[in-house]
Amino acid sequence: xxxxxxxxxxxxxxxPLMVGVMPFGVVFGALAxxxxxxxxxxxxxxxxxxxxxxxFVAVGLIADSAPIAIIVFTTFIINLRHFLYSASLASFxxxxxxxxxxxxxxxxxxxxxxxxIKRQQLGEFTPDExxxxxxxxxxxxxxxWWLTTVVGVWLGNVIPEDMTTVLAFTLPLIFTAIVVPLVxxxxxxxxxxxxxxxxxxxxxLPNNLNLIVAAFVGIAVGLMMETHQLRRSRVVLP
Amino acid sequence: MTIWLTILGxxxxxxxxxxxxxxxxxxxxxxxxxxxxxxxxxxxxxxxxIGPAYIPSSDWLAYDVGVPLAAGLLAIFTAYFSQSxxxxxxxxxxxxxxxxxx
Numbered sequence: 001x002x003x004x005x006x007x008x009x010x011x012x013x014x015x016p017l018m019v020g021v022m023p024f025g026v027v028f029g030a031l032a033x034x035x036x037x038x039x040x041x042x043x044x045x046x047x048x049x050x051x052x053x054x055x056f057v058a059v060g061l062i063a064d065s066a067p068i069a070i071i072v073f074t075t076f077i078i079n080l081r082h083f084l085y086s087a088s089l090a091s092f093x094x095x096x097x098x099x100x101x102x103x104x105x106x107x108x109x110x111x112x113x114x115x116x117i118k119r120q121q122l123g124e125f126t127p128d129e130x131x132x133x134x135x136x137x138x139x140x141x142x143x144x145w146w147l148t149t150v151v152g153v154w155l156g157n158v159i160p161e162d163m164t165t166v167l168a169f170t171l172p173l174i175f176t177a178i179v180v181p182l183v184x185x186x187x188x189x190x191x192x193x194x195x196x197x198x199x200x201x202x203x204x205l206p207n208n209l210n211l212i213v214a215a216f217v218g219i220a221v222g223l224m225m226e227t228h229q230l231r232r233s234r235v236v237l238p
Numbered sequence: 239m240t241i242w243l244t245i246l247g248x249x250x251x252x253x254x255x256x257x258x259x260x261x262x263x264x265x266x267x268x269x270x271x272x273x274x275x276x277x278x279x280x281x282x283x284x285x286x287x288i289g290p291a292y293i294p295s296s297d298w299l300a301y302d303v304g305v306p307l308a309a310g311l312l313a314i315f316t317a318y319f320s321q322s323x324x325x326x327x328x329x330x331x332x333x334x335x336x337x338x339x340x
Contacts, residue, residue: 016323016324016327019327041241041242044245045245048246049245049249049252050252054248058244062244068240068247071244071247071248072244072248072250075248075251076251076252076255079251079252079256080255081283082252083256083258084283085256085279085283086255086256086258086259087259087279088276088277090259090276093260098261101260105257105261106257114284117280166331166334169306169330169331170330171291172288172310173313173327174323174326174327176310176317176330177313177317177322177326177327178284178323179280179281179285180317180318181317181318182280182281183281191285192285193285195281195283195286195289196288196289198286199285200289203290203294203295204295210286210290211286214283214285215282215283216282217282218278218281218283218285218286219276219278219279219282220275222275222281223271223278
């Protein structure tokens with residue numbers, strides 16, 4: 001595939017996620033405006049931070065006149081999971097140039113990562129192909145996030161609340177459609193179930209900390225199960 | 239001005255978090271268990287995001303799970319058997335709307 005075709009493939013891959021991202025952007029713009037932010041400030045946050053849930057929390061804190069250090073630290077905690085995304089791709093993307101790493105790091109957000117990771121895990125791309133595919137997906141959802149932020153600031157929340165709830169529900173549905181086919185072994189299944197259960201039980205923790213705890217539990221459970229299986233198979237097959 | 243400083247701070251910590259592993263982590267210097275563990279990142283993190291969407295704490299703290307869980311379980315089965323994102327969304331959203339209306 002040519003570079004353009006790869007970008008288009010990435011662009012198309014993330015398209016179902018547009019439905020879920022759109023209302024979030026509009027609601028974010030409306031909340032930012034209500035918190036006293038100008039259209040430039042709201043758009044600036046969506047361009048320079050480009051991280052949905054942390055932006056919502058930050059706007060709430062800005063409305064409460066919280067100190068900058070608190071807002072920045074909270075953002076850091078909420079977005080820590082992106083560290084894992086990036087780390088999981090680090091070895092695969094090693095051959096890619098520094099500028100490309102800077103670009104792909106910028107788009108390392110939940111929705112883009114979730115959408116593009118499947119074909120990477122299935123080994124369908126070389127790193128040089130994957131970077132264009134990733135960029136196509138990132139440009140789609142990134143530009144949508146910027147655009148809907150502005151719409152939200154200008155028009156307020158034009159999407160009825162009932163509809164926002166339904167549209168927002170498409171995101172976990174799409175993540176489900178991505179994760180289920182990735183689960184092909186029992187360690188992977190236990191990893192998925194333990195991570196989901198941990199995230200549910202720890203949900204009352206502040207700043208999405210449940211996601212970090214759950215990620216590490218899920219990884220640890222997967223590793224332990226895998227090791228257990230390896231040991232057992234070694235006993236059976238000397 | 240304060241808001242722009244806030245945005246700058248947020249941007250630095252967020253972008254740093256996303257960029258650092260890509261540029262700094264040398265795979266070969268990582269122990270084997272860490273390399274194996276990173277393979278579980280997509281499944282573990284995405285499952286962690288999905289779980290509370292289907293069973294929100296507001297629900298289970300009130301001993302009341304319902305519509306999102308039913309729609310979510312249906313979506314899991316649909317994803318397993320159809321292997322299709324679009325069909326999964328359509329089934330999940332339809333179930334969510336219909337069950338909410340009941």
